[in-house]
Amino acid sequence: MGIQERKERERERRRQQIIVAAKRVFSDKGFNRATMEDIAKEAELSPGSLYLYFKNKDELYASLSLRILQYLLIRLDHVSLNKELNPEQKVAALTDAMLDVYEFDPVIIINLFHLQSSETLKNLSEELLTEIKDLSRKSLGAIAGIFNEGIEAGIYIQEHPIALADIFWSLFSGIILWESSKNIIDKNKDYLKDTLKTAFEVFSRGLKKEEL
Amino acid sequence: MGIQERKERERERRRQQIIVAAKRVFSDKGFNRATMEDIAKEAELSPGSLYLYFKNKDELYASLSLRILQYLLIRLDHVSLNKELNPEQKVAALTDAMLDVYEFDPVIIINLFHLQSSETLKNLSEELLTEIKDLSRKSLGAIAGIFNEGIEAGIYIQEHPIALADIFWSLFSGIILWESSKNIIDKNKDYLKDTLKTAFEVFSRGLKKEEL
Amino acid sequence: MGIQERKERERERRRQQIIVAAKRVFSDKGFNRATMEDIAKEAELSPGSLYLYFKNKDELYASLSLRILQYLLIRLDHVSLNKELNPEQKVAALTDAMLDVYEFDPVIIINLFHLQSSETLKNLSEELLTEIKDLSRKSLGAIAGIFNEGIEAGIYIQEHPIALADIFWSLFSGIILWESSKNIIDKNKDYLKDTLKTAFEVFSRGLKKEEL
Amino acid sequence: MGIQERKERERERRRQQIIVAAKRVFSDKGFNRATMEDIAKEAELSPGSLYLYFKNKDELYASLSLRILQYLLIRLDHVSLNKELNPEQKVAALTDAMLDVYEFDPVIIINLFHLQSSETLKNLSEELLTEIKDLSRKSLGAIAGIFNEGIEAGIYIQEHPIALADIFWSLFSGIILWESSKNIIDKNKDYLKDTLKTAFEVFSRGLKKEEL
DNA sequence: GATGAATGAGTATTCATTCAT
DNA sequence: TATGAATGAATACTCATTCAT
Numbered sequence: 001m002g003i004q005e006r007k008e009r010e011r012e013r014r015r016q017q018i019i020v021a022a023k024r025v026f027s028d029k030g031f032n033r034a035t036m037e038d039i040a041k042e043a044e045l046s047p048g049s050l051y052l053y054f055k056n057k058d059e060l061y062a063s064l065s066l067r068i069l070q071y072l073l074i075r076l077d078h079v080s081l082n083k084e085l086n087p088e089q090k091v092a093a094l095t096d097a098m099l100d101v102y103e104f105d106p107v108i109i110i111n112l113f114h115l116q117s118s119e120t121l122k123n124l125s126e127e128l129l130t131e132i133k134d135l136s137r138k139s140l141g142a143i144a145g146i147f148n149e150g151i152e153a154g155i156y157i158q159e160h161p162i163a164l165a166d167i168f169w170s171l172f173s174g175i176i177l178w179e180s181s182k183n184i185i186d187k188n189k190d191y192l193k194d195t196l197k198t199a200f201e202v203f204s205r206g207l208k209k210e211e212l
Numbered sequence: 213m214g215i216q217e218r219k220e221r222e223r224e225r226r227r228q229q230i231i232v233a234a235k236r237v238f239s240d241k242g243f244n245r246a247t248m249e250d251i252a253k254e255a256e257l258s259p260g261s262l263y264l265y266f267k268n269k270d271e272l273y274a275s276l277s278l279r280i281l282q283y284l285l286i287r288l289d290h291v292s293l294n295k296e297l298n299p300e301q302k303v304a305a306l307t308d309a310m311l312d313v314y315e316f317d318p319v320i321i322i323n324l325f326h327l328q329s330s331e332t333l334k335n336l337s338e339e340l341l342t343e344i345k346d347l348s349r350k351s352l353g354a355i356a357g358i359f360n361e362g363i364e365a366g367i368y369i370q371e372h373p374i375a376l377a378d379i380f381w382s383l384f385s386g387i388i389l390w391e392s393s394k395n396i397i398d399k400n401k402d403y404l405k406d407t408l409k410t411a412f413e414v415f416s417r418g419l420k421k422e423e424l
Numbered sequence: 425m426g427i428q429e430r431k432e433r434e435r436e437r438r439r440q441q442i443i444v445a446a447k448r449v450f451s452d453k454g455f456n457r458a459t460m461e462d463i464a465k466e467a468e469l470s471p472g473s474l475y476l477y478f479k480n481k482d483e484l485y486a487s488l489s490l491r492i493l494q495y496l497l498i499r500l501d502h503v504s505l506n507k508e509l510n511p512e513q514k515v516a517a518l519t520d521a522m523l524d525v526y527e528f529d530p531v532i533i534i535n536l537f538h539l540q541s542s543e544t545l546k547n548l549s550e551e552l553l554t555e556i557k558d559l560s561r562k563s564l565g566a567i568a569g570i571f572n573e574g575i576e577a578g579i580y581i582q583e584h585p586i587a588l589a590d591i592f593w594s595l596f597s598g599i600i601l602w603e604s605s606k607n608i609i610d611k612n613k614d615y616l617k618d619t620l621k622t623a624f625e626v627f628s629r630g631l632k633k634e635e636l
Numbered sequence: 637m638g639i640q641e642r643k644e645r646e647r648e649r650r651r652q653q654i655i656v657a658a659k660r661v662f663s664d665k666g667f668n669r670a671t672m673e674d675i676a677k678e679a680e681l682s683p684g685s686l687y688l689y690f691k692n693k694d695e696l697y698a699s700l701s702l703r704i705l706q707y708l709l710i711r712l713d714h715v716s717l718n719k720e721l722n723p724e725q726k727v728a729a730l731t732d733a734m735l736d737v738y739e740f741d742p743v744i745i746i747n748l749f750h751l752q753s754s755e756t757l758k759n760l761s762e763e764l765l766t767e768i769k770d771l772s773r774k775s776l777g778a779i780a781g782i783f784n785e786g787i788e789a790g791i792y793i794q795e796h797p798i799a800l801a802d803i804f805w806s807l808f809s810g811i812i813l814w815e816s817s818k819n820i821i822d823k824n825k826d827y828l829k830d831t832l833k834t835a836f837e838v839f840s841r842g843l844k845k846e847e848l
Numbered sequence: 849g850a851t852g853a854a855t856g857a858g859t860a861t862t863c864a865t866t867c868a869t
Numbered sequence: 870t871a872t873g874a875a876t877g878a879a880t881a882c883t884c885a886t887t888c889a890t
Contacts, residue, residue, distance in 0.1 A: 031331070049850055051885090051887080056886080101262060117389040119242030122242070164414075166407055174387070181333065196334075199382070259877070263860095460865080475866080537753075555813070584833055591835040601806075603802070618799070619802055620798055628842070630842025684884080
């Protein structure tokens with residue numbers, strides 16, 4: 001391992017350390033009320049050091065999402081490229097994957113959808129924004145591809161697969177945000193997972209041609 | 213018209229004037245970057261005057277949502293209580309109503325869903341929060357009622373109607389937020405309405421028992 | 425009674441009404457936290473109306489003191505001019521008078537001494553400041569006169585009577601402020617009157633020539 | 637000198653720098669009209685920096701008093717514990733100490749008494765208020781102790797020593813405030829020291845039993 | 849790289865005062 | 870006179886970001 005590479009690893013380790021801290025703080029206080037100092041303290045670093053690893057607060061925030069998007073894409077591609085599954089099985093696997101990713105790190109998924117629907121997006125650097133757009137596009141593309149298989153197989157209704165992917169994505173994010181907001185208001189028992197399951201079922205059924 | 217009443221009207225007119233201005237500014241700059249001074253300028257009032265009509269920035273923001281929620285509830289109740297429609301027709305009317313409300317004032321609907329998924333919710337006065345919760349609850353209840361009719365009629369799948377209402381609501385808000393965020397990113401042509409229609413179709417089909 | 429005079433009386437009645445309200449509000453919230461609107465509400469008038477009777481908040485505040493100063497001066501003159509009392513009796517009567525005035529309206533006396541030791545003084549109109557200075561000077565003069573009698577009678581120590589009057593005045597106001605501040609801090613039982621009595625006794629004894 | 641200690645010193649130096657600036661600005665404009673920006677400018681710092689050393693404006697103001705109270709207490713204890721002085725000498729030393737402290741920093745002493753008789757007191761943090769109360773209590777206690785010696789020695793009149801201490805303290809603060817207010821009004825020659833001396837003399841004489 | 853003290857621009861909110869009615 | 874809606878200047882405080890060490 002070259003010295004260059006070792007440095008790079010060390011650097012990555014630090015970024016992780018910060019991201020972990022940021023995640024805790026953001027989910028604790030929300031984006032606006034979390035200060036860089038809070039995060040620095042949580043990461044046991046100085047405020048200044050954060051800026052050695054992240055250009056600014058917005059980008060640090062967006063970085064949380066980046067990782068989960070990357071993970072999500074891997075999972076989606078895995079389903080999409082799996083040649084052993086028929087279209088219907090793929091859609092089932094797709095919903096399982098989404099649920100898995102959610103359960104892998106709920107906080108960060110909520111962050112992702114918050115980011116997606118927030119002004120923060122406007123403030124990101126061209127570079128980071130491109131990266132996020134790229135990952136989103138690819139993820140959506142993978143989802144669309146899966147639906148497309150079903151459509152081409154004549155199992156699913158004739159709709160634009162991209163539109164279906166958007167709807168699937170919206171359904172997922174909509175439920176995540178709505179259920180987590182209900183928790184803010186009502187401190188309800190957490191029905192999120194049940195709701196997601198039901199939603200995916202209904203959605204899958206809705207995709208099918210009636211005569212089936 | 214008594215003098216009292218005239219004053220009350222004048223006051224309401226002012227509130228509207230401010231709300232209109234706030235709507236413009238919020239949707240232009242987003243909640244955090246919109247300053248009270250911006251809004252005052254847009255409303256052609258002094259900053260101090262805003263506080264004669266709204267307790268603070270959060271409550272001004274939330275007030276935007278209040279009106280649309282009230283309107284939404286009226287529309288939903290109208291559908292729900294219409295005795296001439298069978299369950300399926302009601303669900304169709306429901307989606308029409310939601311679309312109407314969206315088209316009535318897209319900006320403000322987006323605001324509503326932003327508010328719903330933001331920390332701002334936590335800062336509202338007990339009073340206003342109660343009002344919003346109340347309207348939301350009633351709206352969701354009306355939706356659930358409609359689904360319930362279909363379930364009891366044996367047309368729809370056996371799921372908890374409240375869960376179905378949540379899903380319907382999430383689907384709606386998810387698409388609104390997602391499509392408007394895509395606009396931020398891509399300045400795309402606006403597919404929102406088409407997407408919503410397709411989504412509602414798929415959802416409705418998914419609700420039905422297979423044997424139908 | 426001419427119409428002019430009637431108007432003047434009416435005007436004076438209003439001023440009183442405002443002063444009474446202001447007294448309540450100032451003593452309740454302190455000068456800085458009392459708003460003109462508070463006072464207007466208490467006086468059952470509109471904020472604008474206060475300005476028909478008082479030039480501004482500072483002057484309204486100072487007006488409270490003016491009345492008590494006028495009353496104080498009357499009492500002091502009464503003692504000073506009383507030919508039936510010998511010097512020692514006059515000093516005793518003097519302390520009684522001060523105590524009386526305090527008890528007549530403790531709140532307003534505290535206000536007076538707050539005013540005296542505050543920046544507000546700097547903001548008063550020339551006219552009002554002159555009036556206050558004039559009343560203060562006359563009061564101090566009356567006190568000094570009393571002490572002077574004792575000095576000339578050879579009963580009291582040879583000190584400048586004006587200095588003695590200043591000391592007497594300071595002792596009085598110092599105790600008022602100190603004891604009322606202790607109340608703020610400790611919510612103690614109110615020792616003020618006892619303290620004042622003791623103070624005046626000690627002071628009177630201190631005035632006398634030793635050989636007596 | 638460890639690095640820790642050096643930092644602590646540096647920090648303390650800064651606090652002093654700010655306190656000196658604040659003293660100038662407060663005594664120039666009074667508490668309410670002095671802005672944090674004024675003070676920052678005077679201290680050649682940024683407004684934000686003030687908050688690194690003082691929690692808020694009130695506490696900065698109160699800090700001025702803290703130091704003089706500490707110094708005062710040292711001086712009072714020194715007199716109180718001095719075994720070479722008889723009671724009468726102690727009272728003389730006491731008045732000298734008070735005068736010394738006044739001359740050491742008149743502006744700050746005036747601030748102290750302003751603070752004591754103001755609403756600001758109510759806004760202080762529990763911690764700071766406790767510290768001030770504690771120092772005041774101890775100072776008053778030391779004074780009371782001195783009077784008590786005279787009383788027990790049968791030289792002074794039989795009064796509650798705490799009451800005598802309160803009176804002494806009130807006399808001191810009353811004169812300080814009154815004379816400094818006269819300066820505001822009249823820009824008089826400064827008689828304060830003379831007045832204080834006379835006051836203390838009269839007071840001391842008043843303490844003694846007549847038969848002495 | 850790491851620090852953390854210093855920065856200073858940015859803003860919600862208050863409230864004495866005014867003035868059209 | 871009386872009103873009270875409107876004003877808008879004034880300001881404490883925050884916090885992302887920088888930079889000398």
